[in-house]
Amino acid sequence: MRSRIHSNLLGIQNTPTISAGKKFQLDDLIEAQQFDREILADIFEVAREMEKVEKNSPGSQVLKGYLMATLFYEPSTRTRLSFESAMKRLGGEVLTTENAREFSSAAKGETLEDTIRTVEGYSDIIVMRHFESGAAKRAAATTEVPVINAGDGPGQHPTQALLDVYTIDREIGKLDGIKVALVGDLANGRTVRSLAYLLAKYQDVKIYLVSPDVVKMKDDIKDYLTSKGVEWEESADLMEVASKCDVLYQTRIQRERFGERIDLYEEARGKYIVDHDVLNAMQDHAVVMHPLPRLDEITVDVDADPRAAYFRQAKNGLYIRMALLKLLLVGW
Amino acid sequence: MRSRIHSNLLGIQNTPTISAGKKFQLDDLIEAQQFDREILADIFEVAREMEKVEKNSPGSQVLKGYLMATLFYEPSTRTRLSFESAMKRLGGEVLTTENAREFSSAAKGETLEDTIRTVEGYSDIIVMRHFESGAAKRAAATTEVPVINAGDGPGQHPTQALLDVYTIDREIGKLDGIKVALVGDLANGRTVRSLAYLLAKYQDVKIYLVSPDVVKMKDDIKDYLTSKGVEWEESADLMEVASKCDVLYQTRIQRERFGERIDLYEEARGKYIVDHDVLNAMQDHAVVMHPLPRLDEITVDVDADPRAAYFRQAKNGLYIRMALLKLLLVGW
């Protein structure tokens, strides 16, 4: 939709949001920052309802007759299946493009705008993954049909950010006053950057940054946190941070960021592993999160501990996407 | 289905058609020429009904329980999504093969006939795209299940031809007496060739042919038009033609036809662009059409003009395919 609501990534201080009244319908989902904390609370309330949708319950047909197009210009099986499952759990239908970049008219030189104008004729909502930052915003500006950004290159992946915050709320029971350790690749991880932005909407948040030197959090996020009054500190001591935080958010060191420097990759990768010792240092109520996929940055023996929240976190992605599809298609 | 109705591309003069009574069921859709103008009018009447199918309206469940297999031996995301949307808008279900050539048993040497005999066991209708001319006819001769040709290489793409004629009828309000300019790659464009064949079924049609010398319309079509009493003329003056025609049908110059001769491609490509000046020369009731995808043969500033009909044309493809699926599966 020609959006009334989404913000500019570079002008976050002036983010417009939609009215947070109880009755509302979202237009598009382009950036996590487009929402204020009241809207987030409302979305989370709908997501909680979605946890109760069962086969053949009335809720399971709320999107009957609606058609979602998943337009993926780069593959992401996990995200695609999560959206398609969400749509089908609510009785809706799906048109799939697993590799729009290679297969579609894009290969013949068609613009994104023309593709969107065609696909909007076939569907009621478009879920788009693209390799270019800003692609989702361009799509939303082109069509009256709601657009969900399922990741646009180095840009945003707002449903991931929402499910992360929802998971913290579900696991810890609060967002104000939360202590979150962000661990691993903080320079390139779009996930931790978005999460930092969203956490800044809450009161008395403390963020610990734990990462190898080559992939430290960039200054723009640190400055943003400071400007919002969020306390943060960098640390090299994972055990100490683990003993203090409510949430330990681990991420994968991405090999593809290191090019030829395999040596640097190997060094960075082995530095902060969440294993049984780290778990032992953590508080009883604290949890380990991870956006998945993981390699060995969380050892497998952690999985059985009830504080290992990452598979519940993946499942929460389903509820968040169900909530968003409902809010975008039929409203509150 | 072992077809009673489809014609031979080389023996068009003797095309058999099905009875044009009000109650009928189509067997297969192989070639645009298989229909006479009465059948076309009936199909268009059903397509008009399809424009009114809404979510949860009775019409939206007319194909409930039916299963369509999309068997695409070459990728065409646009055409595939259009058919799948059509099927799902009517309550039907879909089995998808996005790249049958690479993935299927065809890679192990199975014949098309054997593949069809297997797929007919899984579905109620087969929509097939193939790289070989005549493949759809071979498929239809193999199976009792209806087959729709969604393009067979240099051969036919009959649903495109039908939606083009439907769009002319919808936009201009008539087909007899229509003046149509075919512009661009007339030598290789399967679309304009099929459209010329179909237009020959109507009275007092005038066709203008405007193309770079290297991609002029071939003699077989010109001879066919002459034999059918269709007036046609070639012109190098796009502005003059634009001022006279009811429909300006622009097409893309296909780079892949020029091999190493990029120079010839670039020269041909820039020759006849539809821009604001061309639009200004056109009559108020006239429209610009294009099968899409377009590159720059229609400039983007034309899009906002109400006479730019190409995105409505793409949407009409949905209604035509809904109509055909209904007529092939449950009849009139």
Add this chain to the structure above:
Amino acid sequence: MRSRIHSNLLGIQNTPTISAGKKFQLDDLIEAQQFDREILADIFEVAREMEKVEKNSPGSQVLKGYLMATLFYEPSTRTRLSFESAMKRLGGEVLTTENAREFSSAAKGETLEDTIRTVEGYSDIIVMRHFESGAAKRAAATTEVPVINAGDGPGQHPTQALLDVYTIDREIGKLDGIKVALVGDLANGRTVRSLAYLLAKYQDVKIYLVSPDVVKMKDDIKDYLTSKGVEWEESADLMEVASKCDVLYQTRIQRERFGERIDLYEEARGKYIVDHDVLNAMQDHAVVMHPLPRLDEITVDVDADPRAAYFRQAKNGLYIRMALLKLLLVGW
């Protein structure tokens, strides 16, 4: 599911099976050998019911609200479409991954177990094809959701084995006392190996083995048959075997097994062709079967003979898979 029922391929003599009472629900389908003949009979009874499921009949909605994930790490269009058709014929829905190996998180190094833990959150049953023997068993040990093995590399392809036995029962009317000729690539064909294991569950079975020397049946199967009291003999005379057997099960010689030795492949390939002469030697009640795809190991002129059962066999795959999906999701 953490399975109570599946057996170890190397410890077949002690295969545990589930209780064969009339009321039961299967947990997973990993290996053909996991079933005893009573369970097989029950599955076949449900498959017979499935032959009667029509559009809009009550049976056609038995899996409404259920979601199947097809997770294919190697492509197999035929098997995938068969499962997806089965699910949709029963009113269920499908999430598809046509090429999980290339597209999924597996490319980033995620373990199969982690992928399964994510996908189980999106779906009610997982149909998995994998390139590694034992992958399905690992998946089933990871998740509470039922897993169906749709082929795991050189390992098992149990739904193929079940549909083969079902077809023999349907075509010949019995399994005890049956005479089956296995022809072609008996060394590498996973199909004939599984079939041999299953046939050993029946009384007075006689198996003829007819194959080129380079692809003879391996000793493990022969020893197994002997240990189970199944009579078998090797023969080089296809005509004589054809005159004696109830079922002639032909298979494709797989070129990819011969590497550079195209000469050996060509020699093996042409040796035992089922043509009209072989058909003439066969008894009136006997049938020709083939797992498909075929090349020229059965000549096309055989297709029209009523004893050519291979396309009916493919269709039986649909009924068997419908039965299994029902038994795994909602029970007897």
